[in-house]
Amino acid sequence: MPGILVVATTKDGGLSRDTLELLTGASRLKAKLAQPAAAAILGAEVGSYVPSLFAHGADQVYRAEHPLLEGYQGDAYALALHQICERAQPTVVLLSGDVVGRELGPRLAYRLQAAFVGEFIDFDLDQASGRLQFTRSAYGGKAMAVIQPRENVIVATAKLRTLEPAAPEEGRTGEEIRIDVALDAAQLKTHLIQRVQEETTGINLGDARVVVSGGRGIHGPEGFKLLEDLARILRGAVGASRAATDAGWVPSSWQVGQTGRTVNPDLYLAFGISGATQHVAGISGSKWIVAVNTDPAAPIFKVAQLGIVDDWKAVATHLTRHCKELTGR
Ligand SMILES: Cc1cc2nc3c(=O)[nH]c(=O)nc-3n(C[C@H](O)[C@H](O)[C@H](O)COP(=O)(O)OP(=O)(O)OC[C@H]3O[C@@H](n4cnc5c(N)ncnc54)[C@H](O)[C@@H]3O)c2cc1C
Known part of the structure; x- marks a missing residue:
């Protein structure tokens, strides 16, 4: 029976948080659609992830194993x-909006002659039309667009951190379907030459409960050392505006916003960030936004619960010292 297919990804030996969020959303939707929720898992050896996919709500798991699927390679994964x-025969295929999903989603949609929706933040069934609809930001985060594809098959990539993954139901089982994929190295037009793992220390930006972010107002890479220190003491992660990442002060993976990461921490500290709509698009899920900016008219103060009109360094230095004293870290 056609239904929802979540394309699972893995991280650090487990299912990625994006996959858990997509499965939570798919489980919520399957009752409304009266269709099952399935998951697809691809790789060289992926059997160990199957129980976890069932526990998180998949009714069926399509398991595709092949030596050419060891590590992500776009051509092989698309095939x-x-x-x-x-x-x-799914009616909707859901992928995470990471680099893999952003490449695979459109390629799969083309092959299936399906509608493609990118970067949705929510999806639901429109009761009136009985069709699926997706919500995504538009006009640089100034508006929300609700998209209702007319095609019968939809491929969609998600911009997540909007759903709290449901707790697993241990012992829950389903149907495992092995797919004997036909892949030939000669079909692959691109070849992986080298994989460079970005060095990451500390807490992942997307999962952090505290994010300490800096923008152009930090005036150079040196200032980020202080923000890193503050983030470490608060057991948080460091983020940045695009101005700071484009300047090469910090890695592009630290970018928060419309074309960067979406974060939803309990506390978002914005130092020297003006609050452009494209930046705010990535932080609106934060519980508390505290902004430090020398310009009292900076737009960031419109979204911040607490605003401090001051030099970022003076505030960050005081805050770091006090937090160090309080936590002993
Ligand atoms: C299609 C598109 C996508 C984009 N995507 C993103 C995105 O994902 N993320 C993103 O961040 N941007 C994105 N941008 C860029 C965005 O429009 C802004 O240009 C960017 O966010 C500005 O970064 P900023 O706030 O650090 O710099 P600025 O706007 O230059 O602001 C710097 C701020 O620092 C303050 N300041 C200066 N000195 C100090 C000091 N000593 N102490 C305290 N404050 C000080 C200034 O008053 C100012 O408000 C995108 C743009 C486009 C067109």
Whole structure:
């Protein structure tokens, strides 16, 4: 029976948080659609993830294993995923909006002649039309667009951190379907030459409960050392505006906003960030936003619960010292 297909990804030996969020959303939707929720998992050896996919709500798991699927390679994954879809016949395929999903989603949509929706933040069934609809930001975060594709098959990538993953139901099982994918190295137009793992220390930006962010107002890479120190003491992660990442002060993976990461921490500290709509698009899920800016008219103060009109360094230095004393870290 056609239904929802979540394309699972893994991280650090477990399912990625994006996958857990997508499965939570798919489980919520399957009752409304009266269709099952399935998951697809691809790789060289992925059997160990199957129980976890069932526990998180998948009714069926399509398991595709092949030596050419060891590590992500776009051509191989697009071919294999297409073969899974030919078997599963899903009405909607959900992928995470990471680099893998952003490449695979449009390629799969083309192969399936399906509608493609990118970067949705929510999805639901429109009761009136009985069709799926997706919400995503538009006009640089100034408006929200609700998209209702007319095609019968939809491929969509999610910009997540909007759903709290449901707790697993241990012992829950389902149907495991092995897909014998036909892949030939000669079909692959691109070849992976080298994989460079970005060095990451501390807490992942997307999962952090505290994010300490800096913008152009930090005036150079040196200032980020202080922000890193503050983030470490607060057991948080460091983020940045695009102005700071484009300047090469910090890695681009630290960028928060419309074209960067979406964060939803309990506390978002914005130092020297003006609050452009594209930046705010990535932080609106934060519980508390505290902004430090020398310009009292900076737009960031419109979204901050607490605003401090001052030099970022003076405030960050005081805050770091006090937090160090309080926590002993
Ligand atoms: C399609 C598109 C996508 C984009 N995506 C993103 C995105 O994902 N994320 C993102 O961040 N941007 C994004 N941008 C860029 C965005 O429009 C802004 O240009 C960017 O966010 C500005 O960064 P900023 O606030 O650090 O710099 P600025 O806007 O230059 O602000 C710097 C701020 O620092 C303050 N300041 C200066 N000195 C000090 C001091 N000593 N102490 C305290 N404050 C000080 C200033 O008053 C100012 O408000 C995007 C733009 C486009 C067109």
